[in-house]
Amino acid sequence: MPMSPRTTVTALLLAAAAALAATAPAGAVTSHGLNGYVTDADTGLGLNGSSVTWNGTTSPAPQVTTDGTGRFLFTGLDPGTTGSLAVVGPAGWDRKSVGGVTLPATDLGTQNVPLHRDWATPAGGASASANDGSVPGCASAAAVDNDRATGWSASATRPADDPPALTVTLPQTIDVRQLVLDPTSACDHAAGAALGRYRVQTSGDGASWATALEGELGADARGAATMLSPAVNAGGVRYVRLQLLSAQDPASPTIDVRELQVFGVGPNQPPAGTVSAGAERNYIKGIVRLRASFTDADSSILRYLWDFDGDGRYDQATNGPAVAHVWSGPGVYHVTVGARDFRGALGTASLDVRITDPSALVEAVPQRKPLITFDPPLGIDLPTRIACASKCTFTAKMVLTARTAKRIHAKRRTAMTFKRSTVAAGLGSWTLTLPNATVKLLRKAKLKTVTVRLTASAVDRQKRRTTVHRWVKFR
Ligand SMILES: [Ca+2]
Ligand SMILES: [Ca+2]
Ligand SMILES: [Ca+2]
Structure with a gap:
C-alpha cells in the first residue's frame, strides 16, 4: 500500500479509514480490487460524488463515483498489477492523480485520497471578475476553472498603476493556507507570455486590501503549479486579487496565467455530544460499557479519549465512540469523554457512574443517632x-x-x-x-x-x- 509515511495526516486518515471500514459492506472485501476514501484534506469529511478513474491494465479505464461517505470501490481488477488513480473531487474541490498504486495479489487494496477545497473556483461557489481580457476562450474565467488546460490572457500594455487584475469573492471567509499559480502561457501564445511578476492581495471586506504575496516566476515554473504560502494577511480572507505585473518575456503582448487556486480552512467548532452507560446498575469487577454520542458539522471526529477516574487525565483512546471499562473499587466515578476532531478541537461530555460492590453489606455501619x-x-x-x-x-x-x-x-x-x-x-x-x-x-x-x-x-x-x-x- 504505497502511502506516504511522512505526515500525521496520513496516520489520521488511516485511523479514520479503519473506523469507517467497520461500516463497509461485509461482502465487499472478498473480491480483488481497490477501495478507499476520498476526503476533504482540511476537514477529514468524506467527499460524496468524487469521480475516481483507475488507469491500469483494464481498458477502457474503469471509473466509479464515491458514495456519501466518500468511499469508492473497484472490483475485478488484475491482482498484483500497478496503475494510477485519477481523482476529480466534487464541484469546488481540487483534482489529484496518485501514481504507483500496486494492487495486492489477493484481497482488496486500499488507497485513500485527500483533496483540498479550491475556494477560488466558481463551481464551488466563488465569483470572479477581471478588469482585462475579452479574448474568447481566454477570458479571466479560464484562470479559476480548475482546469490546467485553459488560461486567461491579459494585455501586457496596461498602465503600471492599473495592471490586469482578477478579483475573486470566496464563498465564505477562510484562513488562506496556500495559493497555487500555474503561469503557463495559454491561447497558443509563445511560451514567454507566461506570468512573470505577480502580486496577490487579500481583503476581509472587499474595501481595504493588503498584499499577501509578491514575487516573480521564471521559465522553470512553466507547465507546472507553483505553491505559495502567504506569511502575512492570510487570515480572515473573503476576497483574493491576483495582479499580473509582467510576462516572463518583456516583449510579449500578453500576460497569461492558466490557474489560480486558493486553499485554506473555514472556522472549526469542536464536536458536541453526550456520554451514557449501558446499564442502570454497575458493579465492581464487572464490564461497564460506555458510549459517546457526538456530532461535528464542520469536520470529522478522529478519536475519543476517556478519563475513567475523574482526575483530568485521559486513560484510554479509542477510534470509535464506545469503550468498555472495569472498576475494581466501589464509588461514584466522574467519567469524561473527549471527542477530538480532524482539526484538533476537543469537545467533552461527562457522566457520574456509580459502581457498587454486590457482596458488601447494605448498611455496614448503622446510620443512626447515638x-x-x-x-x-x-x-x-x-x-x-x-x-x-x-x-x-x-x-x-x-x-x-x-x-x-x-x-x-x-x-x-x-x-x-x-x-x-x-x-x-x-x-x-x-x-x-x-x-x-x-x-x-x-x-x-x-x-x-x-x-x-x-x-x-x-x-x-x-x-x-x-x-x-x-x-x-x-x-
Ligand atoms: Ca484554467
Ligand atoms: Ca469540528
Ligand atoms: Ca484519568
Missing part, C-alpha cells in the same frame, strides 16, 4: 452506657436545685461535669458519681437524699447528637 442509657442509681453511682455509629464524644453535667444549693451552702450549683470519648464506633460505658465534696456538704446538712438535674449528651463524627435531661435521685 443512644444514651442509664441503670438505676446505686448509692452515689449512676452507671451510664452509650452506643454510637462512629467515634463519639460523651458529656454529662449534674446540677443542684437552687434550693438544695442554698441549704447545703454549695458554692456553685454545678456539682459535676464529665467528658469522655469512645475509641471507635460501638459502646461506651462509664459510671457517673456524685462528687465527694457534695456528699460531705449533704451530710453536714443532714440530708440523706438529693435530687440533681442531669444533662447528658453524645455526638458522633457525623455530628449526630443525642441529648437527655432527667432528674436523678441519689441516696
Whole structure:
C-alpha cells in the first residue's frame, strides 16, 4: 500500500479509514480490487460524488463515483498489477492523480485520497471578475476553472498603476493556507507570455486590501503549479486579487496565467455530544460499557479519549465512540469523554457512574443517632452506657436545685461535669458519681437524699447528637 509515511495526516486518515471500514459492506472485501476514501484534506469529511478513474491494465479505464461517505470501490481488477488513480473531487474541490498504486495479489487494496477545497473556483461557489481580457476562450474565467488546460490572457500594455487584475469573492471567509499559480502561457501564445511578476492581495471586506504575496516566476515554473504560502494577511480572507505585473518575456503582448487556486480552512467548532452507560446498575469487577454520542458539522471526529477516574487525565483512546471499562473499587466515578476532531478541537461530555460492590453489606455501619442509657442509681453511682455509629464524644453535667444549693451552702450549683470519648464506633460505658465534696456538704446538712438535674449528651463524627435531661435521685 504505497502511502506516504511522512505526515500525521496520513496516520489520521488511516485511523479514520479503519473506523469507517467497520461500516463497509461485509461482502465487499472478498473480491480483488481497490477501495478507499476520498476526503476533504482540511476537514477529514468524506467527499460524496468524487469521480475516481483507475488507469491500469483494464481498458477502457474503469471509473466509479464515491458514495456519501466518500468511499469508492473497484472490483475485478488484475491482482498484483500497478496503475494510477485519477481523482476529480466534487464541484469546488481540487483534482489529484496518485501514481504507483500496486494492487495486492489477493484481497482488496486500499488507497485513500485527500483533496483540498479550491475556494477560488466558481463551481464551488466563488465569483470572479477581471478588469482585462475579452479574448474568447481566454477570458479571466479560464484562470479559476480548475482546469490546467485553459488560461486567461491579459494585455501586457496596461498602465503600471492599473495592471490586469482578477478579483475573486470566496464563498465564505477562510484562513488562506496556500495559493497555487500555474503561469503557463495559454491561447497558443509563445511560451514567454507566461506570468512573470505577480502580486496577490487579500481583503476581509472587499474595501481595504493588503498584499499577501509578491514575487516573480521564471521559465522553470512553466507547465507546472507553483505553491505559495502567504506569511502575512492570510487570515480572515473573503476576497483574493491576483495582479499580473509582467510576462516572463518583456516583449510579449500578453500576460497569461492558466490557474489560480486558493486553499485554506473555514472556522472549526469542536464536536458536541453526550456520554451514557449501558446499564442502570454497575458493579465492581464487572464490564461497564460506555458510549459517546457526538456530532461535528464542520469536520470529522478522529478519536475519543476517556478519563475513567475523574482526575483530568485521559486513560484510554479509542477510534470509535464506545469503550468498555472495569472498576475494581466501589464509588461514584466522574467519567469524561473527549471527542477530538480532524482539526484538533476537543469537545467533552461527562457522566457520574456509580459502581457498587454486590457482596458488601447494605448498611455496614448503622446510620443512626447515638443512644444514651442509664441503670438505676446505686448509692452515689449512676452507671451510664452509650452506643454510637462512629467515634463519639460523651458529656454529662449534674446540677443542684437552687434550693438544695442554698441549704447545703454549695458554692456553685454545678456539682459535676464529665467528658469522655469512645475509641471507635460501638459502646461506651462509664459510671457517673456524685462528687465527694457534695456528699460531705449533704451530710453536714443532714440530708440523706438529693435530687440533681442531669444533662447528658453524645455526638458522633457525623455530628449526630443525642441529648437527655432527667432528674436523678441519689441516696
Ligand atoms: Ca484554467
Ligand atoms: Ca469540528
Ligand atoms: Ca484519568
